[in-house]
Amino acid sequence: MLKTFLREFTFRRQLTITMTLGILCLALFSSLVSSWQANQRVRRNLIEQGQHITENLARQSALALLYASPDNAAEAVSATLAFPGVVSVEIRDTGQRVLLVRGSTRPSEFPKSIVLVAGASAQAVLDAESEGAWRFVAPVYSQPSAASPFEVQEARTERLGDVVVVMSKAALSQMTSDIFIANMTSSFSFALLILILIRILTSRMSRPLNQLSASMARAEAGVSNVRAVLSGPKDIVDMAHAFNSMMAALEDRIAAVSHAELRIRHLAYNDPLTELPNRMQFMDLLNQTIDRARDKGQTFALLFLDLNRFKNVNDTLGHDVGDRLLIAAGLRIRHSVRAGDSVARFGGDEFTVLLEDLTSTTAGSVASQKICLALAAPFEIDGHDIYVSASIGISVYPADGMDGNTLLKHADSAMYLAKKNNSGYEFYESGMEATISAHVQMEGALRRAEERNELLVYYQPKVVLATGALSGMEALVRWKHPEFGMVSPARFIPLAEETGLIVSIGAWVLRTACNQAKVWADAGMPLAVAVNLSGVQLRQRNFVDSVRVVLAETGLDPALLELEITESVLMEQAKETLSSLHQLKEIGVQLAIDDFGTGYSSLSYLKRFPVDTLKIDRSFVSDVTSDPDDAALVTGIIALAHSLRLKVVAEGVETVEQRDFLVRCDCDYIQGYLLSQPVPPDEFERKILDAVRRAQ
Numbered sequence: 092m093l094k095t096f097l098r099e100f101t102f103r104r105q106l107t108i109t110m111t112l113g114i115l116c117l118a119l120f121s122s123l124v125s126s127w128q129a130n131q132r133v134r135r136n137l138i139e140q141g142q143h144i145t146e147n148l149a150r151q152s153a154l155a156l157l158y159a160s161p162d163n164a165a166e167a168v169s170a171t172l173a174f175p176g177v178v179s180v181e182i183r184d185t186g187q188r189v190l191l192v193r194g195s196t197r198p199s200e201f202p203k204s205i206v207l208v209a210g211a212s213a214q215a216v217l218d219a220e221s222e223g224a225w226r227f228v229a230p231v232y233s234q235p236s237a238a239s240p241f242e243v244q245e246a247r248t249e250r251l252g253d254v255v256v257v258m259s260k261a262a263l264s265q266m267t268s269d270i271f272i273a274n275m276t277s278s279f280s281f282a283l284l285i286l287i288l289i290r291i292l293t294s295r296m297s298r299p300l301n302q303l304s305a306s307m308a309r310a311e312a313g314v315s316n317v318r319a320v321l322s323g324p325k326d327i328v329d330m331a332h333a334f335n336s337m338m339a340a341l342e343d344r345i346a347a348v349s350h351a352e353l354r355i356r357h358l359a360y361n362d363p364l365t366e367l368p369n370r371m372q373f374m375d376l377l378n379q380t381i382d383r384a385r386d387k388g389q390t391f392a393l394l395f396l397d398l399n400r401f402k403n404v405n406d407t408l409g410h411d412v413g414d415r416l417l418i419a420a421g422l423r424i425r426h427s428v429r430a431g432d433s434v435a436r437f438g439g440d441e442f443t444v445l446l447e448d449l450t451s452t453t454a455g456s457v458a459s460q461k462i463c464l465a466l467a468a469p470f471e472i473d474g475h476d477i478y479v480s481a482s483i484g485i486s487v488y489p490a491d492g493m494d495g496n497t498l499l500k501h502a503d504s505a506m507y508l509a510k511k512n513n514s515g516y517e518f519y520e521s522g523m524e525a526t527i528s529a530h531v532q533m534e535g536a537l538r539r540a541e542e543r544n545e546l547l548v549y550y551q552p553k554v555v556l557a558t559g560a561l562s563g564m565e566a567l568v569r570w571k572h573p574e575f576g577m578v579s580p581a582r583f584i585p586l587a588e589e590t591g592l593i594v595s596i597g598a599w600v601l602r603t604a605c606n607q608a609k610v611w612a613d614a615g616m617p618l619a620v621a622v623n624l625s626g627v628q629l630r631q632r633n634f635v636d637s638v639r640v641v642l643a644e645t646g647l648d649p650a651l652l653e654l655e656i657t658e659s660v661l662m663e664q665a666k667e668t669l670s671s672l673h674q675l676k677e678i679g680v681q682l683a684i685d686d687f688g689t690g691y692s693s694l695s696y697l698k699r700f701p702v703d704t705l706k707i708d709r710s711f712v713s714d715v716t717s718d719p720d721d722a723a724l725v726t727g728i729i730a731l732a733h734s735l736r737l738k739v740v741a742e743g744v745e746t747v748e749q750r751d752f753l754v755r756c757d758c759d760y761i762q763g764y765l766l767s768q769p770v771p772p773d774e775f776e777r778k779i780l781d782a783v784r785r786a787q
């Protein structure tokens with residue numbers, strides 16, 4: 092009960108109830124005590140009064156007893172009975188015989204006999220007491236006669252009898268209750284006054300506490316910026332200060348937490364680099380788009396985009412440039428599609444686009460072409476012109492999948508093929524996965540090719556056209572797979588470039604070719620060896636150093652090494668490669684532009700590059716005798732090269748007619764099946780070098 096009281100009532104009410112109870116108890120107690128004391132006093136007085144009355148009566152009853160005549164006491168008895176409270180009067184003689192009785196006696200109330208007062212005292216005693224009355228008894232003595240001078244004997248008093256006076260206690264009870272009521276009234280009035288005062292006081296004292304608790308309640312209800320402004324007792328004001336500081340700290344915390352929450356939410360759903368939605372948000376968007384399309388019976392396309400050769404940008408120009416390229420690419424993609432289409436960075440160099448509400452699937456290819464076109468223009472970052480293209484896979488809802496994961500998987504497969512075919516974009520078609528799995532299988536096999544010694548270098552001779560003298564050879568890599576057989580470099584070099592494996596394969600070819608050229612040079616055949624370079628290798632920061640190391644370790648004269656770079660690579664990476672090419676030239680290495688005519692060289696670049704040789708692409712050479720355009724082109728290229736003081740090699744010469752045409756055009760060198768196919772080194776030595784030796 093006490094617990095409930097403490098728990099459920101306010102502090103002020105508890106204080107009021109406790110004080111009220113206390114004061115009421117006090118008032119009751121004090122009125123009881125003072126009433127009791129007054130009662131005792133009144134009782135004593137009444138008893139004394141009874142005794143006096145009885146004694147008085149005793150004195151006036153002597154004659155009546157002496158003469159046994161009640162009439163002698165009649166007056167005194169009447170006077171006694173007239174006293175308030177005297178109920179009855181009795182006069183008894185010494186033998187306890189009643190001489191006179193007046194008033195209303197209640198004999199059963201008291202015992203019949205009375206206690207005789209011993210001795211000669213005339214004092215009255217309280218003989219008996221009942222619930223409602225007192226009985227007083229006083230002895231009656233004879234009056235001593237006046238002393239005579241003749242009497243020898245001393246005068247003597249004689250006991251004549253007793254008087255009995257019964258007095259009612261009614262007066263006492265009345266007075267007791269009057270006193271009690273008066274006491275109670277005054278005590279309770281006083282208590283009431285005090286209570287009113289206390290109430291005023293407690294209400295004033297508890298006001299700041301109530302204000303504080305009201306502030307706390309508002310804070311608890313979620314009202315913001317609650318502060319307790321109050322004046323009152325020091326400790327409560329201190330509590331209010333503490334509450335205010337606590338609220339301020341709490342609000343700071345809440346602000347920090349909600350800011351962090353917003354940031355976390357933003358980070359969880361957005362890519363911090365490009366500020367585009369991230370994979371998580373994209374998956375949500377995709378699922379929502381599927382729901383909408385299903386409800387409205389619409390179609391939509393999912394574009395899965397991967398930047399080609401992005402890894403190389405990171406590897407060669409650093410992650411900072413790579414990051415900025417991603418931001419710029421994301422912006423271009425965003426601007427290539429409608430505002431309502433969703434663009435997200437899916438991860439790494441992968442972006443996804445949702446083209447909603449399609450009227451026809453051609454919208455997918457139109458958007459893809461736009462994106463490819465937008466990305467084709469070089470990105471100017473940190474003074475570099477960076478070329479990146481994209482491969483896009485497209486899956487269409489509901490034809491290519493009814494759920495997000497299937498649509499994504501199929502768009503990814505289509506992207507994979509677009510990358511492999513270098514076609515820009517591809518729509519998903521069933522059966523694509525089989526092709527991809529063969530591709531993936533080949534990738535795994537290529538990764539192991541080097542350590543399993545499945546790679547070989549073949550050599551194809553190159554001769555001086557005018558004299559027919561052997562001037563050098565081109566090193567061409569071969570992959571002899573136990574299952575796939577001889578895999579053409581046209582198939583596996585793009586794969587190696589895509590996976591980055593070209594770096595180690597290229598390094599191995601360079602080392603093998605330099606070793607071989609050194610062996611033949613040492614054997615008296617100082618032939619220049621041409622090694623093909625991939626753009627990926629060229630972008631490696633330490634590429635020039637790695638060439639230096641190979642030359643130093645193999646001991647080959649740098650003049651006997653020629654590095655071939657395809658025209659398209661050279662043009663795409665013009666700015667980044669220029670300094671590497673100059674450094675290679677400084678080492679003393681020869682440089683050639685491979686597959687010339689296919690890469691739309693700018694003539695100004697051609698002038699600036701420190702190259703020594705142009706290799707006319709086989710596609711032009713093969714038709715020189717049948718196609719006048721090709722004939723004109725080849726003639727023009729040779730004239731142009733000579734005007735820039737460059738040597739010209741014609742690739743893929745298969746017939747005598749082609750050779751004769753090239754002779755007429757003043758071409759410097761030829762290479763092709765007319766002379767020899769690329770052959771393994773031992774065969775090269777046996778057939779070609781031996782023939783040269785014999786001719787010498």
Ligand code: C2E
Binds near residue numbers: 566709744764
């Ligand atoms: P490429 O550097 O232009 O090499 C010439 C290609 O033409 C070789 O093909 C060669 O076998 C072929 N060829 C030469 N003469 C004739 C001919 O008279 N008729 C015909 N039809 N073809 C002829 P291959 O060996 O299949 O190499 C293809 C391409 O692979 C090369 O073109 C080169 O770009 C690349 N490649 C080869 N080896 C390497 C290498 O070690 N590293 C790099 N990065 N690329 C390489």
Ligand code: MG
Binds near residue numbers: 565623685
């Ligand atoms: Mg080549």
Ligand code: MG
Binds near residue numbers: 686709742
């Ligand atoms: Mg070529």
